[in-house]
Amino acid sequence: MTIHPDFDTPIERRGTRSVKWDAMQAAQGVDAGDGIAMWVADMDFAAADVLQEATKALIEKANYGYFTGETEMKDAVAWWMETRHGWRADPAHMVSTAGLGNAIAICLQTYTDPGDEVIIFTPVYHEFTNKIVNADRKVKESPLVIGEDGTYRMDLDALEAAMTGRERLLLFCSPHNPAGRIWTIAEQQAVARFCARHDLILVSDEIHHDLVYPGKIHVPMPVAAPDSVERLVMLTSSSKTFNTAGSRLGTVTIPGADLRKRFGKQLNALNLQSNLLGCELTRAAYSPRGAIWVDQLVAYLDGNRAAFLKAMNQIPGLQPMPMQATYLAWIDFSNTGMDMSEVLHRVKSDARIAPSVGAEFGTGGETCLRFNFAMPRARLDTAIERLQAAFRDLQ
Ligand SMILES: Cc1ncc(COP(=O)(O)O)c(C=O)c1O
Structure with missing residues (x-):
């Protein structure tokens, strides 16, 4: 089957109620008129044809009542996880x-x-901390350390030494946002063993599971560490892969009967149910046509990654972290000798680019910015030129 998605032609997102573009001025102080949005983690590409067709079919039925689409959607999730990730997820273990x-x-x-206390490996996706703090739980940061290859490592020995006995849950990000790191099987097994030793619930957030660069493989936690399944809660979604975050649908797969029952009870207590559009988009996405689209997307993103990291590496003082996954580049500015307010002034005011601020990701992120490069190549080239100009005096 030939599918030719057009990732080069820009789509107009301004005026579409896009957070990334329409809230940029208010949140970031960067004018959407000629600014470039590189903050919120969604993509500036048109949706796949297979999603458009599913949405049109939905509209044509003129029926938005209660629906029964969960079964087909869960079967599609199971098919995707098995064919793309080698994980035999049981639809009966899934909730939305x-x-x-x-x-x-x-x-x-x-x-x-x-x-x-809830353990997270920082720097990490900032909402982990927000959710923990706003639930009146305590964040227990386990700072990542930078290995010889320039990417992050977990320091489980330091975490072990810092344990208080009040920890209940470990929230794992795999692949890691913002580092673009794929954890090895051995690293995942070490996390699973750590959770077993300390009787922790292991929540593995694998939302970036499909955005993995050529030559790299993401192994889901239940495959990497099958012994962990009785304490494991798996979080997956088609939303990063297919850019459908607005349809608000995630899949939570809980193999252990007791944990699943408790989660289901909480869902009912809050009366949380899935939504028709989210189910239809996930069902349509997780299909052979969706798979072809994703392969082409990742190939395109890989070109963006190469261009962006190469250019950033050439600016003295900037240290982009080598990436294995995600479209989120993590750049350390500490060797520029500038403080973060100066760096941000140059990026936002001079280059007119809105990045994500590293400090929001917790300890270790203070000197970093995160740049989302999921956009047409020509626009990314403009972003690169602007960043080069903003830091030209460092050459
Ligand atoms: C690791 C991680 N988890 C969760 C989310 C948010 O997911 P959702 O939009 O489904 O709430 C993101 C978004 O960037 C993320 O990076």
Whole structure:
């Protein structure tokens, strides 16, 4: 089957109620008129044809009542996980949430009590901390350390030494946002063993599972560490892969009967149910046509990654982290000798680019910015030129 997605032609997102573009001025102080949005983690590409067809078919039925589409959607998730990731997920173990931020929040409510500690490896996706703090639980940061290859490592020995006995849950990000790191099987097994040793619930957020660069393989936690399944809560979604975050649907797969029952009870207590559009988009996405689209997307993103990291590496003082996954580049500015306010002034005011601020990702992120490069290549070239100009005096 030939599918030719057009990733080069820009789509107009301004005026579409896009957070990334329409809230950029208010949130970032960068004018959307000629600014470039590189913050929120969604993509500036048109949706896949297979999604457009599913949406049109939905509209044509003129029927938005209660629906029964969950079964087909879960079967599609199971098919995708097995064919793309070698994981035999059982549809009977799946429940749906309104996205994965919602899934994390429900995990906290279900498996922890106020005051309990929740372990995260920082810097990490900033909503982990927000969810924990706003649930009146305590964040226990385990700072990542930079290895010889320039990418992050977990320091489980340091974490072990810092354990208090009040920890209940470990929230894992795999592949890692913002590092673009794929954890090895051995690293995942070490995390699973750590959770077993300390009787922790292991929540593995694998939302970036499909955005993996050629030559790299993401191994889902239940495949890497099958012994972990009785304490494991798996979070997956088609939303990063297919750019459907607005349809608010995440899949939570819980192999253990007791954990699944407790999660289901909490969902019912809050009356949280999936939505028709989210189910239809996920079902349509997780298909042979969707798979071809994703392969072409990743190839395109790989070109963007190469161009962006190469150019950033050439600016003295900038250290982009080598990436194995995601479209989110993590750049350390500490060797520029500038403080973050100066760096941000140059990026936002001079280059007119809105990045994500590293400090929001927790300890270790203070000197970094995160740049989303999921955009047409020509626009990325403009972003590169502007960043080069903004830091030209460092040459
Ligand atoms: C690791 C991680 N988890 C969860 C989310 C949010 O997921 P959702 O939009 O489904 O709430 C993101 C979004 O960037 C993410 O990077």
